[in-house]
Amino acid sequence: xxxxxxxxxxxxxxxxxxxxxxxxxxxxxxxxxxxxxxxxxxxxxxxxxxxxxxxxxxxxxxxxxxxxxxxxxxxxxxxxxxxxxxx
Numbered sequence: 001x002x003x004x005x006x007x008x009x010x011x012x013x014x015x016x017x018x019x020x021x022x023x024x025x026x027x028x029x030x031x032x033x034x035x036x037x038x039x040x041x042x043x044x045x046x047x048x049x050x051x052x053x054x055x056x057x058x059x060x061x062x063x064x065x066x067x068x069x070x071x072x073x074x075x076x077x078x079x080x081x082x083x084x085x086x087x
Contacts, residue, residue, distance in 0.1 A: 004031065004034070006031075006034065006038060006078065008038065008041045008042070008045075011038075011042060011076050012041070012042060012045045012046055014074070014076065015042065015046045015048050015074060015076075016046060018073065018074050019073075020046075020048050020072075020073035020074035021047070021048055021049065021073055022048065022049050022050075022051065022070070022071055022072045022073050022074075023042060023046075023048045023049070023050050023051070023072065023073065023074045023075075023076060024050075024051050024052075024053050024067045024070070024072040024074070024075045024076070025038055025039065025042070025050060025051075025052055025053065025075075025076050025077075025078070026053040026075060026076070026077040026078070027052075027053075027077075027078050028078070028079060031078050032054070035052045038050075038078075039052060048073075051067070051070065051072065053067060053075075
């Protein structure tokens with residue numbers, strides 16, 4: 001399996017900054033095998049619980065709207081290129 005820099009420490013910083021208690025992680029199919037590793041790292045290094053969205057992930061516009069019903073405070077999506085915030 002290819003090695004990826006998942007920038008987990010950056011994700012942890014964003015979670016702490018947002019004071020998120022429930023975080024949804026969304027991954028493209030190629031990274032879904034890393035979901036457990038990502039979940040464990042986040043839960044170990046924050047006060048957050050993690051849910052993993054196993055549905056589609058076709059890019060920054062493919063936001064899992066059903067997660068809102070679960071009460072997620074933050075969605076973190078991993079992809080192939082860096083996402084640039086517009087705000």
